[in-house]
């Protein structure tokens with residue numbers, strides 16, 4: 001019985017701290033978090049199907065999700081893969097793929113919390 005109460009208290013504490021974290025998050029409540037495909041880690045949005053089809057054949061999609069590039073840089077990366085890595089022409093899918101990449105993996109995407117202020121970093 002005692003253990004059970006302890007567990008409940010623990011769980012309530014967890015819930016409370018999660019709530020506090022959610023409130024501290026800089027993203028306003030109105031901004032909906034995009035859905036992410038658990039397998040690829042890619043955001044599920046317009047163009048997702050094409051990106052999943054064309055861009056996960058040779059390497060893990062994590063190469064995409066860990067990048068943040070402008071549309072031009074994404075295009076350069078695609079051209080580079082086409083010139084040197086045997087990536088096929090993307091044809092009609094290319095603009096959609098570029099829109100998707102620049103939207104969800106663009107330079108301004110805040111996919112992580114901002115870095116800690118220097119004075120909050122642990123001492124080396």
Ligand code: HEC
Nearest residue numbers: 054055056057058059063064067077078081085086087088
């Ligand atoms: C035909 C094979 C192939 C396909 C298909 C492919 N890539 Fe690549 N890509 C590569 C290879 C090879 C590398 C280099 C991998 C490495 O360095 O380990 C690479 C690297 C990358 C990198 C990292 C570039 C860097 O500078 O580090 C990104 C980002 C990337 N690909 C995105 C994409 C996207 C977006 C697509 C879909 C349009 C795609 N890839 C489809 C072969 C491919």
